[in-house]
Amino acid sequence: MIRHDVIVLGAGCAGMRAAIEAKRRGVDVAVISKLHPTRSHSGAAEGGINAALGNATEDSSDSHAFDTIKGSDYLGDQDAIEVFAQEAPNDIYELEHMGAIFTRAADGKLAQRPFGAAGAPRTVYSADITGHVLIHVLYEQLVKHEVKVYEEFFATQVVVDEGRCAGVIAWDTQKGGLHAIEANHVILATGGVGRMYYGTTNAFACTGDGMSLAWRAGVPLKDMEFLQFHPTTLKSNGVLITEGCRGEGGYLRNKDGDRFMVGDAPNAMELASRDVVSRAEWKEIADGRGVDGCVLLDLTHLGWKKIKTRLPGSRELAIDYAGVDPVETPIPVRPGAHYMMGGVDCDLWGETMVPGLWAAGEVACVSIHGANRLGGNSLMETIVFGRRAGQAAAERVLEQGDTGARIEPGVLADEDRRIAGILNNDQGERPGLLREELAKTMYDKAGVYRTEAALGECQEKVHELRERAKTLKLDDHGSVFNTDLTNALELISLLECADCLVTSALARKESRGAHSRLDHTERDDETWLKHTLNWCDDGEVRLDYRPVTITKHQPLARSY
């Protein structure tokens, strides 16, 4: 039996930051990830990371907190957002001391750029490859601190023993075989679930594994109906073109060349919050003012030099995947599924209702983002709450010692039978085709705009797909690098998360943040200023609700 004090599941920014913190505090920590750490999707984040350093103009943590609360459409928990905004600046300095290569201002300080719905230029960045820079600096620290990494291990179960976290069971993708890896503390940092949608910015790996693991282990998923659509994604493969393009002065135009944001956000225009911009685009396209199912992101007036120095990555992506050079031609873009505001319910230190099971980053719902996340806040969340989870789990180990929670041999044997059942099955449908059916269903019926009727059809379809996915046809029954098997396991996670999303969305009869109901167009604070909780009831979704924490800011109408 392998055993560690703390296991971190997932090796993106949140997971690596948590592992580094736990290791620094002197406990035995190991990282388990289905990918090599630098392959994690945090690395695809482009625009930046928000902290009120005040390097560009005067700024304050209070202002950062208020913008985040307003952006969340008042569904974010204000105590959590205050902690987040206050701790962000020090975490940025620490990343810089680790070696992060951030873009500099002329005075040698960290440069800060404006981002959507922010009261000041608050976004620290590295050109338009900020996530790439962070994932590499954190991996460097992982190497420096000699953290053990189980690379290309796919976790199939979080084991709970008498109400306490006991560790995980994971499949070794490279060699094959299931392993029980015991730990009193498991930090989930597995990222998002964008792959349940057809048009998505997310990597293939973003399949909600950690959400599904927690849900099955008895932890509720919170606010799953709030899925952010990013306004500027490419039609061909969903690849994201950073908000930094608009931060640097890019325009959104319809087929007539008009800057249509003047209708919904006459002040902030293109830099309104993401939900607002996505809805405006959707309306333009649906009402026939789009171009080939897209609107146009126009950077041509920024000039060659600015595009080359500030947005080189976006230019490369537009050339590679849309076939246009933004120096000369506007980029066709549309809204794509981007970020799950909801996730594993946890407290301000990341701990869930199961003692010893923690969550941080996109997999978690603390909740900072409420009904809508601001650009630049997700990378910051991974660092602040990754660090906090690593710190809290390590402190618990040092205070408490062994809790006695164990993975009993019978539990491993049962899981072995379940996985063997999937591995050896050659009847039914292929996982890849079912995944595509799910993704199109979600994009068509639970997208930027939602209705009772569409969500109802969506739910029915998701239930049908969950049933059909009980027998998946695998071609590969081998043990070495069997991605047929991992695709099947990922599909099951996606379907469970999709069920939580659509069930929550159907129930929430209001429009708030990213959740826009055409049949309930107003925000309804009286009934719906509350968090949705999705419990797993013998594999079915059961809904429950919890009040939002409000400290200083009573809900106001939200306009930009």
Next chain:
Amino acid sequence: MTEIKNAHFTTLQGAYDTELMEATLRIRRWDPDTQRARFDTFTVTVPVTASVLDALDAIKDTRDGTLAYRKSCRMAVCGSCGMRIDGGAALACKTPMKKFVDAGHTITVSPMGNLPVIKDLVVDMAPFWEKIRAVKPYLDTKDEEVPDTEWRVSPEHHEMIHKESLCILCGCCVSECNSMESDPDFLGPAALAKAYRFVGDARDTDTRERLRDLNGAHGIWDCTRCYFCNQRCPKGVDPRDAIAKLGAESFKEGFVRDEGARHAKVFVDSTYKGGYLRETELVPKTIGPVNAVKDIPFALQLARAGKVPNPLSPHKAKDNDEVKRLWKLLEKEAKGAERPRAMHPDAVREG
């Protein structure tokens, strides 16, 4: 809220409309159980915008679920899908299929080179990560007092490591590295680009120790300068240029004893003196007179094959003064380029 006119508003009309094409790929398979290789050819229908990775996905989803390859971001930033396409390493996600389809060409897809194959297109990256770990791949500011805020680094100094900072550790350079093919222990282009990322970082104070280590066996001087790494890098890192910069930094720090360094120095000295490379001096000055004597039989063999230039010819440029002027100009410029240093914020305030 703007009034909604379209009846099908939850669904975007034409969301999936796309032109399709037939793509054919020949794929090298490796079965880990039987330890045997074979080639399979597949034709699949994909959108005209499809990458090689999209075509592999179409094969896996509809034709053969046993096909193994790595993938994740499909936007050329995670570095998972490095593989050989028609014999040269590339990211499958960054290689469009259409140009091959238009040309009526069937591409051959095979695993990256210089790394052991696990299954089909999946290679064992463990030796690759071992090399990365070997160059001490993290910032070391040693005993410097860590400031309360950020280190101050000028935008120009920040720019010095920009290219190296783009590396996604995909392994395409390593796959095509000629030196690694003959010496698997050579640190290789990816690890050396990573090394320069720290040597060139204004905040790092471990420069001398780093350069000393990189001047050891299997270090920077083992690069054959074939430039395949520059050619195959999908991110414009240009690892060979990073290795050249490490060489220049090594000279500044006085690391000139390695054979490779001496070899480079003969080029410099010889051109300074005569404007030309004097090949007859190259071997003794690189490997030392004793070893050169041992190599005389080999030199004679070369001479018989007509591979040795006449040692008695003057081999001097007509206007050597101009060469010397150029040389001094370069030397002056190099001396002017001081190593960048990060500033402590307190020092900035005092200054």
